[in-house]
Amino acid sequence: MTAEQTAPPKAAAGSACEACPAHHAANLIRLGVNMANWDFVVALAGNPNTGKTTVFNHLTGLRQHTGNWPGKTVVRAEGGFAYGGDRYKLVDLPGTYSLLSTSDDEEVARDFILFGSPDVTIVVVDATVLERNLNLVLQVLEITDRAIVCLNLMDEVQRRGMAVDERRLARDLGVPVVPTVARKNEGIPELLQAVADVAFGRIVCKPHRISSPPGLKDALGGLTDEVAAAFPGLPNARWVALRLLEGDPRIAEAVRSGEIADLGRHLSTRSAFATNSLAQEAGQ
Amino acid sequence: MMQEHTPSEKILERVGSLRWTAGHDFHDELVESLYTDAARIADRAVTRKGERGRFDMDRTIDRLVTSRWLGFPLMLLMLTIVFWLTIEGANYPSAMLATLLVDTIRPLFHSGATAIGLPWWLSGLLIDGIYLAMAWVISVMLPPMAIFFPLFTLLEDFGYLPRVAFNLDGLFRRAGAHGKQALTMAMGFGCNAAAIVSTRVIDSPRERLIAIITNNFALCNGRWPTQILVATIFIGGLAPAHLAGLVSAAAVVSVAVLGIVLTFVVSWALSRTVLKGEASAFSLELPPYRPPQILRTIYTSVIDRTLIVLWRAVVFAIPAGAVIWLASNIQVADLSLAEHFINFTGPFGAVVGLNGVILLAYVIAIPANEIVIPTILMLTVLTARLSGAGDGAGVMFEPDSLEANAEVLRAGGWTLLTALNLMLFSLVHNPCSTTIYTIYRETKSAKWTTVASLLPVVMGFVMCFVVAQVWRLFS
Numbered sequence: 118m119t120a121e122q123t124a125p126p127k128a129a130a131g132s133a134c135e136a137c138p139a140h141h142a143a144n145l146i147r148l149g150v151n152m153a154n155w156d157f158v159v160a161l162a163g164n165p166n167t168g169k170t171t172v173f174n175h176l177t178g179l180r181q182h183t184g185n186w187p188g189k190t191v192v193r194a195e196g197g198f199a200y201g202g203d204r205y206k207l208v209d210l211p212g213t214y215s216l217l218s219t220s221d222d223e224e225v226a227r228d229f230i231l232f233g234s235p236d237v238t239i240v241v242v243d244a245t246v247l248e249r250n251l252n253l254v255l256q257v258l259e260i261t262d263r264a265i266v267c268l269n270l271m272d273e274v275q276r277r278g279m280a281v282d283e284r285r286l287a288r289d290l291g292v293p294v295v296p297t298v299a300r301k302n303e304g305i306p307e308l309l310q311a312v313a314d315v316a317f318g319r320i321v322c323k324p325h326r327i328s329s330p331p332g333l334k335d336a337l338g339g340l341t342d343e344v345a346a347a348f349p350g351l352p353n354a355r356w357v358a359l360r361l362l363e364g365d366p367r368i369a370e371a372v373r374s375g376e377i378a379d380l381g382r383h384l385s386t387r388s389a390f391a392t393n394s395l396a397q398e399a400g401q
Numbered sequence: 402m403m404q405e406h407t408p409s410e411k412i413l414e415r416v417g418s419l420r421w422t423a424g425h426d427f428h429d430e431l432v433e434s435l436y437t438d439a440a441r442i443a444d445r446a447v448t449r450k451g452e453r454g455r456f457d458m459d460r461t462i463d464r465l466v467t468s469r470w471l472g473f474p475l476m477l478l479m480l481t482i483v484f485w486l487t488i489e490g491a492n493y494p495s496a497m498l499a500t501l502l503v504d505t506i507r508p509l510f511h512s513g514a515t516a517i518g519l520p521w522w523l524s525g526l527l528i529d530g531i532y533l534a535m536a537w538v539i540s541v542m543l544p545p546m547a548i549f550f551p552l553f554t555l556l557e558d559f560g561y562l563p564r565v566a567f568n569l570d571g572l573f574r575r576a577g578a579h580g581k582q583a584l585t586m587a588m589g590f591g592c593n594a595a596a597i598v599s600t601r602v603i604d605s606p607r608e609r610l611i612a613i614i615t616n617n618f619a620l621c622n623g624r625w626p627t628q629i630l631v632a633t634i635f636i637g638g639l640a641p642a643h644l645a646g647l648v649s650a651a652a653v654v655s656v657a658v659l660g661i662v663l664t665f666v667v668s669w670a671l672s673r674t675v676l677k678g679e680a681s682a683f684s685l686e687l688p689p690y691r692p693p694q695i696l697r698t699i700y701t702s703v704i705d706r707t708l709i710v711l712w713r714a715v716v717f718a719i720p721a722g723a724v725i726w727l728a729s730n731i732q733v734a735d736l737s738l739a740e741h742f743i744n745f746t747g748p749f750g751a752v753v754g755l756n757g758v759i760l761l762a763y764v765i766a767i768p769a770n771e772i773v774i775p776t777i778l779m780l781t782v783l784t785a786r787l788s789g790a791g792d793g794a795g796v797m798f799e800p801d802s803l804e805a806n807a808e809v810l811r812a813g814g815w816t817l818l819t820a821l822n823l824m825l826f827s828l829v830h831n832p833c834s835t836t837i838y839t840i841y842r843e844t845k846s847a848k849w850t851t852v853a854s855l856l857p858v859v860m861g862f863v864m865c866f867v868v869a870q871v872w873r874l875f876s
Contacts, residue, residue, distance in 0.1 A: 217431075247446060280448045280449075347408035
């Protein structure tokens with residue numbers, strides 16, 4: 118493929134899409150810190166310094182200072198927005214490279230994606246260093262199947278004479294991939310639409326799961342079945358099994374106390390709610 | 402084991418035996434397949450052309466600003482330019498604001514007060530105490546902040562601060578502290594209280610405590626105006642007029658650098674004594690240089706930083722203005738309260754090369770360092786009994802020209818030594834009350850809060866004492 122074939126994100130978002138409802142600016146109402154009675158919870162994850170806070174500010178209208186250095190967001194910030202009549206609470210998680218080891222910020226991010234059971238998790242990635250960012254994406258996809266990849270910094274991709282094929286990426290990852298230039302607000306309307314689609318179950322993700330390490334296949338398979346049988350409805354039985362095998366004390370505790378089971382229940386009531394609203398929408 | 406097992410217990414038991422039999426390479430194997438998958442997917446999605454000009458540009462800049470020989474000089478040069486712009490640029494608007502707020506508006510208030518028949522003590526307290534303190538804080542602080550903060554934020558957004566952290570990392574490591582302390586220190590140049598919250602990026606409690614205790618050595622924005630003003634009057638005054646701005650900027654940079662040196666020395670001392678331990682490793686990513694969004698940066702740094710800091714200063718100036726006016730108008734045995742304090746602490750002040758006025762000002766300014774200079778000037782006028790400079794006890798007089806300020810201070814018995822020691826003491830003294838409270842909230846320890854508060858005061862007095870003795874020995 119040559120570079121000319123890959124349309125720049127701006128053009129992709131251009132004329133043909135102007136007519137689509139995603140582009141009505143009025144659809145987005147920034148609620149700032151006013152986030153009472155939300156319908157959906159959206160988490161923002163990503164490597165440090167990929168523009169999570171910029172996306173956060175665009176969506177909520179808040180003005181968290183964004184800094185060009187990793188680790189700027191230390192605590193998680195929350196804000197709200199309304200889109201298409203539904204209210205969303207947006208949680209900006211600390212930037213991390215992985216969810217595997219247990220530094221404080223990784224634990225905050227991991228615990229929120231797992232126990233905060235967000236309806237949608239947006240993973241903001243730096244498209245110029247995709248491979249490194251995918252490590253985190255793949256780990257998030259192990260935990261939740263309601264995820265969107267926000268392929269940010271597409272302007273830098275172009276400036277470096279690179280191209281990222283977002284369709285291929287979406288197909289490989291099994292979740293929506295939205296190219297954006299967050300600081301110029303490009304792609305944000307498409308991102309919002311994708312969030313709504315996943316929240317309402319209009320898009321059902323089939324996330325890529327990490328291939329089982331050969332030495333682990335049997336042990337993991339058996340344990341996964343057992344976990345799934347003990348906690349029906351759990352969206353990430355294999356991941357729980359993996360963490361247990363790795364000796365993650367937090368997860369072992371959640372299994373022992375039965376907290377893990379709530380996770381499955383919580384999500385299924387949520388999706389029941391989403392299905393209801395969908396039915397209402399269809400009825401209208 | 403006759404007990405009935407729940408499914409959870411069964412699972413955990415199974416995990417226990419699997420972990421036992423399957424070896425210890427789970428983590429490595431998992432990470433390996435994670436990386437393999439990520440590499441494969443990324444490889445399929447990304448195409449590159451040969452052109453990499455931009456990237457090389459980044460590399461070239463990085464090689465320069467983080468080089469062994471040029472890194473530090475470039476850092477100092479950058480800081481000096483920022484301060485020079487601030488000092489040169491702030492003079493004129495400061496004088497204009499002072500003329501407006503003090504010379505034009507204050508007489509209007511006074512005639513208004515006379516017209517509605519306010520008693521002298523009330524109009525004195527309100528106009529000459531509270532209003533004047535506010536007017537002073539605004540005219541002294543607003544212009545330098547409105548220039549300094551956007552410049553500093555531009556450097557930050559451009560991506561320069563992580564390079565500073567990179568340069569300093571090795572030194573922090575050798576001092577037994579965490580490399581990320583360079584970032585929290587950089588934030589301390591804005592506000593110590595905010596920086597102490599930001600030490601949460603440091604995981605190890607030991608290294609975090611070191612970062613918290615030493616953060617006070619990063620000059621915060623409440624102290625920049627003091628440094629800038631004193632340097633401009635006393636040190637810039639020594640140089641020929643066309644070099645004055647540059648010399649003053651160099652003096653301020655020296656004090657800031659001294660603060661950085663003290664950060665290392667104290668971190669080193671702490672990690673060798675009460676906070677022993679190994680420095681932990683971390684990886685610092687040098688982000689790509691991004692062209693800062695200049696207008697947006699100016700907007701957010703004016704709104705988020707300048708106005709918030711200014712508002713805080715004004716809020717603290719109100720009670721301080723009242724306290725100053727009351728302290729200098731309540732008479733006990735023919736002298737005002739302020740004069741009693743100044744006379745009482747004067748001899749001690751003289752020993753450490755300061756004076757009673759400065760000590761009182763630092764007591765009044767515990768809530769906010771921003772009001773140190775206004776308080777000092779006002780109290781100096783009061784105790785030196787200058788005529789014409791202010792009208793009545795406890796009145797902060799007009800700050801419309803540097804020369805007038807200089808005259809007041811010289812009349813109050815100030816020398817180059819007093820100025821030098823004030824700059825040192827402003828760098829090394831107790832944190833403001835907001836910062837102290839933040840330290841307590843973050844450490845949850847009265848002991849460490851006390852250490853963080855008292856250590857710098859003691860160090861400040863010792864430093865000033867030594868400087869004063871050496872100075873007197875040679876002059």
